[in-house]
Amino acid sequence: MKISSDQLVAFSVVAELGSVSRAAERLNLSQPTVSSQLRALQEQFGEPLYRRRAHGVELTPAGEGLLPHAHAVAHALRQVGDHIAGVQERPERILRLGVSYSLGRRSYGLVTGGAAQRLQLQLLAGDSTTLAGLVMTGDLDAALVLGPIGMPPGKVDLHQTGEDELVAALPAGHPLADLRYAPLQALREETFLWAGRTSSVRRQSDRLLQEAGLTPHSLELGSLIAVREALLDGHGVALLPREFVQRERDLGLLTTLGLEAPLVGISQLLVTPPAATQGAEHRALSAFLREAGRTRG
Incomplete structure (x- = not known):
């Protein structure tokens, strides 16, 4: 069984919004792409995960069972993205x-x-x-x-x-x-x-x-x-x-x-420039030094 994280993320967003079209907008994908991901996921799973209704999408019992795992994968990927963004934004100059x-x-x-x-x-x-x-x-x-x-x-x-x-x-x-x-x-x-x-x-x-x-x-x-x-x-x-x-x-x-x-x-004491004048590098340094002080204490 080969299930991709993209399939699980798409399923998680569709379940949240109750709509394939709105999920496609949020994911910045075409609707056919999202539908294809859902179809592939269902084929791997071996039974329907949702049904289309007049008001949108309704999960089957199998879909309800899968949803917490899909949410967990989506959340983990967001955390990884946030971590990478944070690392990239950290200062590189010598402090x-x-x-x-x-x-x-x-x-x-x-x-x-x-x-x-x-x-x-x-x-x-x-x-x-x-x-x-x-x-x-x-x-x-x-x-x-x-x-x-x-x-x-x-x-x-x-x-x-x-x-x-x-x-x-x-x-x-x-x-x-x-x-x-x-x-x-x-x-x-x-x-x-x-x-x-x-x-x-x-x-x-x-x-x-x-x-x-x-x-x-x-x-x-x-x-x-x-x-x-x-x-x-x-x-x-x-x-x-x-x-x-x-x-x-x-x-x-x-x-x-x-x-x-x-x-x-x-x-x-930790002495820093006034908060109003601090840039990102000062805030990162201050946070590190405060945490180092708490850990030592």
């Missing part, structure tokens, strides 16, 4: 994505995941404030950063994709390593290591220390990556996002302490 230093370990997954969605991503690492500014000026198509960031209202759109918390990161073997939580006062004699002043992590850490009344000795190392490397070499302490040092903690290379302080949460 520029900024990724905060603190989220840098996501880079490989973002590039490979984007490729699976036919999104060619070119990544730029940097601090959150700088990356958000590059989205505002159009030099980046989107950025994944840590908040808060100070941007003029209406210049960019911010979408929260997750949340982290600041922890105290200490070299392995530090005297406080056995604690799970500690107040900031417990670190008052330590040398704090900082990223640059444009870092959102640096700004939030400064606020926490100010509220705790601490002005510790500190060293500015320029980036979160440099801070992490110094900690691994056994120097100082730092306030860092938990995700940023989770691997080192799991491997026993660093110790982390939860902070007994208010407002230690830190938002993970």
Whole structure:
């Protein structure tokens, strides 16, 4: 038995409209072509599937039994067509994505995941404030950063994709390593290591220390990556996002302490151009990044 999808689609539309002529119009075929498809289908089936009446076409019991299968084939073909059209409409140009230093370990997954969605991503690492500014000026198509960031209202759109918390990161073997939580006062004699002043992590850490009344000795190392490397070499302490040092903690290379302080949460944000100015490529990138954030969460 050789039944074609065209025959089943024609049968499905005729049954829906109750008319061969109207089905031919919808399918953009001639009426003889549709009639020929129905006739071939009936020959394969071995019994009548419909009867012609004065008011149109009426299905036989055999036709009623076949109809759900014909509808399923027609629906599946429409889905395939929609999928192909969607793939063809997706952007082919390289999309520029900024990724905060603190989220840098996501880079490989973002590039490979984007490729699976036919999104060619070119990544730029940097601090959150700088990356958000590059989205505002159009030099980046989107950025994944840590908040808060100070941007003029209406210049960019911010979408929260997750949340982290600041922890105290200490070299392995530090005297406080056995604690799970500690107040900031417990670190008052330590040398704090900082990223640059444009870092959102640096700004939030400064606020926490100010509220705790601490002005510790500190060293500015320029980036979160440099801070992490110094900690691994056994120097100082730092306030860092938990995700940023989770691997080192799991491997026993660093110790982390939860902070007994208010407002230690830190938002993970997707920064995009304003919705009104976004093209198809921005919308595709934004949808991918939001889904990646939900999947990770």
